[in-house]
Amino acid sequence: xxxxxxxxxxxxxxxxxxKKIKAFIELNPNVLEEAREIDRxxxxxxxxxxxxxxxxxxxNINVRGLRATCASKTLENYVxxxxxxxxxxIKREDGVIIGMTNMxxxxxxxxxxxxxxxxxxxxxxxGRIPGGSSSGSAAAVxxxxxDIALGSDTGGSIRNPASHCGVVGLKPxxxxxxxxxxxxxxxxxxxxxxxxxxxYFTALMLExxxxxxxxxxxxxxVPKQEYSKNLSRNIAGYKIGFAREFEEFTDPKIxxxxxxxxxxxxxxGAEIVDVQLPNLGKGLSTYYLTVxxxxxxxxxxxxxxxxxxxxxxxxxxxxxxxxxxxxxxxQKEYSGKxxxxxxxxxxxxxxxxxxxxxxxxxxxxxxxxKLPHELGTKIEDPLIMYGYDVLTVPANxxxxxxxxxxxxxxxGIPVGLQIQGKPLEEQRILxxxxxxxxxxxxxxxxKRI
Amino acid sequence: MxxxxxxxxxRNAERxxxxxxxxxxxxxxQLNTKTKxxxxxxxxxxxxxxxxxxxxxxxxxxxxxPYPVNQDAIDxxxxxxLMLNCxxxxxxxxxxxxxxxxxxxxxxYQRTSLPIGRNxxxxxxxxxxxxLEEDPGKYDPITGKVDYNRSGVPLVEVVTAPEIxxxxxxxxxxxxxxxxxxxxxxxxPEGGTMRTDTxxxxxxxxxxxxxxxxxIKGAYRALKFEITRQxxxxxxxxxxxxxxxxxxxxxxxxxxxxxxxxxEDYRYIPDPDIPxxxxxxxxxxxxxxxxxxAPHLKEQRFIRQYGIKKDDAWAITGEIEMADAFExxxxxxxxxxxAPFFRHIIKKKLNFDNKTxxxxxxxxxxxxxxxxxxxxxxxxxxxxxxxxxxxxxxxxPALHIIEEKxxxxxxxxxxxxxxxxxAIAENQRAVQDYLSGKVEALNFVVGSVMxxxxxxxxxxxxxxxxKRKLEK
Ligand SMILES: [Zn+2]
Numbered sequence: 001x002x003x004x005x006x007x008x009x010x011x012x013x014x015x016x017x018x019k020k021i022k023a024f025i026e027l028n029p030n031v032l033e034e035a036r037e038i039d040r041x042x043x044x045x046x047x048x049x050x051x052x053x054x055x056x057x058x059x060n061i062n063v064r065g066l067r068a069t070c071a072s073k074t075l076e077n078y079v080x081x082x083x084x085x086x087x088x089x090i091k092r093e094d095g096v097i098i099g100m101t102n103m104x105x106x107x108x109x110x111x112x113x114x115x116x117x118x119x120x121x122x123x124x125x126x127g128r129i130p131g132g133s134s135s136g137s138a139a140a141v142x143x144x145x146x147d148i149a150l151g152s153d154t155g156g157s158i159r160n161p162a163s164h165c166g167v168v169g170l171k172p173x174x175x176x177x178x179x180x181x182x183x184x185x186x187x188x189x190x191x192x193x194x195x196x197x198x199x200y201f202t203a204l205m206l207e208x209x210x211x212x213x214x215x216x217x218x219x220x221x222v223p224k225q226e227y228s229k230n231l232s233r234n235i236a237g238y239k240i241g242f243a244r245e246f247e248e249f250t251d252p253k254i255x256x257x258x259x260x261x262x263x264x265x266x267x268x269g270a271e272i273v274d275v276q277l278p279n280l281g282k283g284l285s286t287y288y289l290t291v292x293x294x295x296x297x298x299x300x301x302x303x304x305x306x307x308x309x310x311x312x313x314x315x316x317x318x319x320x321x322x323x324x325x326x327x328x329x330x331q332k333e334y335s336g337k338x339x340x341x342x343x344x345x346x347x348x349x350x351x352x353x354x355x356x357x358x359x360x361x362x363x364x365x366x367x368x369x370k371l372p373h374e375l376g377t378k379i380e381d382p383l384i385m386y387g388y389d390v391l392t393v394p395a396n397x398x399x400x401x402x403x404x405x406x407x408x409x410x411x412g413i414p415v416g417l418q419i420q421g422k423p424l425e426e427q428r429i430l431x432x433x434x435x436x437x438x439x440x441x442x443x444x445x446x447k448r449i
Numbered sequence: 450m451x452x453x454x455x456x457x458x459x460r461n462a463e464r465x466x467x468x469x470x471x472x473x474x475x476x477x478x479q480l481n482t483k484t485k486x487x488x489x490x491x492x493x494x495x496x497x498x499x500x501x502x503x504x505x506x507x508x509x510x511x512x513x514x515p516y517p518v519n520q521d522a523i524d525x526x527x528x529x530x531l532m533l534n535c536x537x538x539x540x541x542x543x544x545x546x547x548x549x550x551x552x553x554x555x556x557x558y559q560r561t562s563l564p565i566g567r568n569x570x571x572x573x574x575x576x577x578x579x580x581l582e583e584d585p586g587k588y589d590p591i592t593g594k595v596d597y598n599r600s601g602v603p604l605v606e607v608v609t610a611p612e613i614x615x616x617x618x619x620x621x622x623x624x625x626x627x628x629x630x631x632x633x634x635x636x637x638p639e640g641g642t643m644r645t646d647t648x649x650x651x652x653x654x655x656x657x658x659x660x661x662x663x664x665i666k667g668a669y670r671a672l673k674f675e676i677t678r679q680x681x682x683x684x685x686x687x688x689x690x691x692x693x694x695x696x697x698x699x700x701x702x703x704x705x706x707x708x709x710x711x712x713e714d715y716r717y718i719p720d721p722d723i724p725x726x727x728x729x730x731x732x733x734x735x736x737x738x739x740x741x742x743a744p745h746l747k748e749q750r751f752i753r754q755y756g757i758k759k760d761d762a763w764a765i766t767g768e769i770e771m772a773d774a775f776e777x778x779x780x781x782x783x784x785x786x787x788a789p790f791f792r793h794i795i796k797k798k799l800n801f802d803n804k805t806x807x808x809x810x811x812x813x814x815x816x817x818x819x820x821x822x823x824x825x826x827x828x829x830x831x832x833x834x835x836x837x838x839x840x841x842x843x844x845x846p847a848l849h850i851i852e853e854k855x856x857x858x859x860x861x862x863x864x865x866x867x868x869x870x871x872a873i874a875e876n877q878r879a880v881q882d883y884l885s886g887k888v889e890a891l892n893f894v895v896g897s898v899m900x901x902x903x904x905x906x907x908x909x910x911x912x913x914x915x916k917r918k919l920e921k
Contacts, residue, residue: 062512075511082505084512181512187721215516217723294721297546300557301509330716339718
């Protein structure tokens with residue numbers, strides 16, 4: 001099947017099903033033309049590694065000519081004038097951008113419900129939230145609207161919806177993937193990463209988007225890795241850490257599924273080792289204090305002078321709450337009290353995670369402590385919502401990579417196993433996921449359409 | 450009784466006038482790097498239409514991130530700090546976001562570094578810190594339009610201790626600082642880029658900040674006005690409010706911008722997009738090796754090394770290009786001859802034309818030529834001045850000017866002698882008058898010789914030659 005034909009099938013499926021799912025905010029009007037162009041390249045054997053793959057992009061990443069709305073009225077009419085670095089890299093490898101996906105407004109949320117364009121459905125668990133904030137990206141992959149999607153992860157925004165939607169997601173090491181062109185939530189935590197239906201596509205996309213950008217201060221200068229080529233199912237002898245603290249926070253139904261997949265890993269030759277994460281629960285407040293302050297700073301440009309609306313006047317409740325809290329705690333009189341303290345606590349959490357990782361290859365555990373709630377459930381207390389992130393924020397605070405793969409189901413709802421690794425050791429995470437994936441019989445070549 | 454009261458208040462007034470004035474400055478100057486501080490857009494925004502030297506970064510487009518801090522700008526700030534005798538901060542230097550809401554600020558915050566240099570001094574006045582900032586865009590309140598060409602242009606900010614005690618001292622300090630900055634060659638040479646905020650208080654009164662000062666003259670006028678205003682308030686028994694005032698240059702007054710209670714909270718945070726700067730000892734050493742001698746040190750050295758007067762040395766070191774030319778000239782010319790020529794002839798003309806030495810087109814070579822010719826008696830002092838004027842006005846080399854204007858003094862004896870003989874032959878009556886005792890009659894003959902030589906002969910020489918000839 002050529003790229004044009006595949007893209008038209010995706011478009012048909014989207015046309016039929018996305019009214020209900022709401023994975024996309026906007027489709028690329030030139031996608032077929034672009035696919036035809038790539039087909040010509042494929043015939044000439046000049047196409048890149050993503051040749052003809054349909055890629056969905058989270059609406060907080062700039063794609064020239066498409067709207068990067070951040071699912072907010074604030075940027076309703078903002079058409080990107082430039083490509084994010086990751087988009088340049090995808091285009092260079094001949095990926096086809098199929099459209100811009102739905103998300104929590106400005107990536108502020110873990111449910112996919114705060115979008116100005118309406119909530120996204122979970123294709124893998126109808127009636128439930130898909131998780132967030134990369135809700136549309138995970139849903140588009142789960143609903144087979146695309147081959148691969150890009151999400152962004154500040155405190156779990158790739159891993160959380162990947163878990164709820166039963167797909168594969170990876171948050172890379174902070175600085176491995178350029179952020180240039182990603183609209184900020186919290187600059188010191190944000191990372192772009194792939195969401196895909198299998199580990200191979202996840203690895204393939206990661207190797208395209210990862211790598212140093214000399215024009216970006218926070219990218220890491222390391223040699224390019226060929227993650228897809230180096231995928232290996234052989235995890236015999238891997239030491240996989242598990243922390244008892246995970247259980248304190250997690251629904252036993254989910255824990256059951258997780259324990260089951262740890263057994264599978266043991267059967268594959270890995271050794272499960274106890275690690276300690278005594279400060280696991282303290283990550284949340286550190287994380288949110290950091291997010292509030294950085295998000296307040298990042299949104300100052302939406303002052304109504306350039307992009308139509310002043311953010312505070314048109315945004316949803318959660319975005320406004322974060323801006324106002326950020327404004328409050330960044331006041332001069334509190335400067336030592338919150339943000340700086342958060343930065344200090346952050347290094348403690350990082351040390352703890354790195355210490356736990358030092359004796360093992362990866363740490364495996366649950367991704368989200370609770371099953372996704374039903375769409376439309378009123379959750380008035382933001383702390384309950386924030387609680388969804390308790391297991392995912394530590395990786396962002398420490399800057400380490402974390403991958404998610406479906407471990408099984410609880411009450412018919414997908415449950416994702418989270419695998420965290422040392423900085424820049426994405427390959428080990430991918431390998432563990434790859435081993436688990438082939439063990440569950442969901443290999444990429446079987447599911448490819 | 451009444452008289453007593455009046456004299457009492459007058460005595461009070463006298464006391465207010467005696468009160469000590471305390472002034473401090475925050476001076477911003479644009480650095481002349483090729484590109485902006487956090488992107489590759491060019492900095493020569495003056496020469497181009499609005500919003501043409503811009504990109505995603507300097508217009509703060511959603512998702513854009515700063516490039517690594519412009520190394521030339523960092524080096525310039527370090528050099529300026531060193532020239533102001535600062536200690537360079539060795540610890541990581543964070544770039545902070547200073548948040549405020551104004552149309553010229555595309556991201557809603559300005560990036561400003563923590564101090565790069567600290568604890569310096571200039572002309573006996575403490576320099577608290579030197580740091581880097583980015584210029585905002587330019588907002589036109591009348592059209593409501595913003596030009597982002599200037600947005601992101603690097604600025605160096607110098608903060609002084611409040612150790613200046615009069616508007617006159619303030620003016621002298623700013624002149625000296627401008628001199629040091631221009632010596633480094635790292636700031637924009639085309640004047641008018643200096644922006645200054647000043648703090649002023651009168652002993653025992655609240656501190657007032659004045660913004661919008663754009664020149665040394667402006668600073669002087671703003672301070673004069675403000676001192677009078679504050680003293681008048683105190684005379685009437687009214688307390689001076691702690692506030693920020695704007696200087697309105699056209700009206701030469703200051704006006705309240707905001708009082709202390711409304712003081713802005715900039716909510717500084719370290720910019721998460723930019724790792725802190727680290728300035729290594731090796732870097733400091735390499736900058737020290739290539740940086741110019743500070744003007745006051747150069748002045749002292751000139752006095753010592755060339756034995757010239759302090760006033761001459763001060764004038765010559767006013768501009769590094771002039772100081773360099775002077776040293777070049779002194780390789781062939783006696784400094785004691787060259788120095789007054791620089792100060793009284795060259796500097797006078799530059800001041801008159803309001804030009805800098807580097808703009809004038811004068812070269813050490815031209816000046817050496819002129820001074821040599823004067824020493825040899827080939828050029829008179831006034832011709833020397835004419836040549837300087839010619840070079841500056843007509844942009845031609847000294848020899849051309851001398852040639853064209855026929856300024857070379859005629860020293861070839863035969864030419865003068867011939868003219869003298871002709872003049873004697875043509876003016877027999879005057880010659881007879883002279884010989885018969887009318888001494889002044891000879892002036893007429895001298896005049897004739899001078900006309901024949903088009904003024905290039907030395908009148909004294911002609912006179913002596915005539916006398917010799919007629920006495921034979
Ligand atoms: Zn720019």
